[in-house]
Amino acid sequence: MKFDLHTHHYRCGHAQDDIRDYIESAIKQNLSCIGISDHSPYFGSKVDQEQPGIAMAISEFPRYIEEVLRLKEEYKGKIDVLLGVESDFFPEHAETYRKVYEQYPFDYIIGSVHFVGGVSIFNKNRWKGLSEAEQVQHKEMYYDLIAQSARSGMFQFLGHIDAMKGFYPAFSDIQTDKLDQTLKIIGECQLAIEINTSGKTKDCGGWYPSDAILERALHYGVEVTFGSDAHIPSRVADEFEQVAARLKDIGFDHWVYFKNKQPQRVEL
Template sequence: MLIDYHTHHVRCGHASGELEEYVQKGIELGLTQLGLSDHMPLLHVDPAAYLPGMAMPMEELPRYVEEAFRLRQKYKEQIDIRVGLEGDYIEGWEAEIERIIQAYPWDYVIGSVHFLGEWDISDFRQLDEWKNRDAYEVYSQYYDAVQKAARTGFYDYIGHIDVIKRFGFKPERGVEHLENEALKAVKAAGMAIELNASGLRMPANEMFPSRRMLELCHEWGIPLTIGSDAHQPDRLAQYLDQAAALLKEIGFTELATFNQRKRIMLAL
């Protein structure tokens, strides 16, 4: 069972490669399932006045969905394609997010927190924001947003749940209790999370989430899926062998997959 449920392509503005290139690469790698999951368009900031390449333009969203379903049909004998969306959670914009999610027949929707207000905490161009903020307060605000995302019921799983550590900024105080509360919200919502391997190529030098959080997921019965968060076709499935090995070592025996918004557990 080899899957990759987290991928991005050229439409999002900060990735390269057409959707079909990802499909062809997935076939080459022998993936069982490939999830196409590009970013939801920006809602709460004016894309024309913001930093370039932040997300897919709104007018491209229907074209993305149409192409993804066309490719699923074209390659159905070679690879099982699941059509998804990485749907940002932005506090105060829940109605607009829900409209996008309900407008298309997704197989799955990833709930990810990238924005705290207009600050994209995952953007290397916005690192100066850390200089003006207390790191513990940033972590508190971030994990509060993750909990709120879980409670909306919009999403099938939470993406890179501790991505706040991406650039290596950490408070002097421990944040384990913040992480635990986020996981409790996921558990209460009956959701899964992903093991996102992309952290291994970032300053954090650790997958999202940490082993400690993964062990809690195993103890609490929170299902896991995996994704590379590839932004180039050549990074498809990158580090997923290590991700799968870590899950097996912890004791996971199944992976969460999704079809028409239904979770299906398959042997790891």
């Protein structure tokens, strides 16, 4: 069974094409289900569209939900269209986000940390001039936010948990026990993490997370799922088979997708 839980479309401002185009791409590739999960608005902002090139407007969110639900009905019997969202996690606004999400029938919500200390994790300039100790501090701040997101109870799985390496591959070599502590928390909270193949589009190459992190995730009993993080329809399910094979090599015997916020087991 093939599935992909992480896709975007034009509303976020940095992806192409309509939701329908991603669904049609999934059908052509014989997926059983396709998750639509565009970037959440900045619900903690007083501005309708805080960053137009990064996330949709608050006023657009109900229309996004309505469109996915309509397409879910339209494609019933052809492919299972799942309603998701990729949510930023800001501890100071967590309850605001939670109250918004409770209004809608999500199949799943992805918890993704994109900002640490108010700076994008993809901003390579954040690392300039930092001492070794300061680099460790930045990495630990990142994983502390991921751990908090796991404990929040808002999410079914966590997105790209080492994406901070995207434009700074040396991130992976920064030594700290915080990663293991965070994986342990994720396992205890019974959340999944995604294998996200969009890392290949960044300087780091490869996937998020690394094989070494997946090995540790297996040790801590963390479930895994798949997301291409497609921003163009042609990347839907990108490298799905290769990821499945790698997971089996590491020692996983299954992965999961989510429907009505419940994990659905798929044998590898």
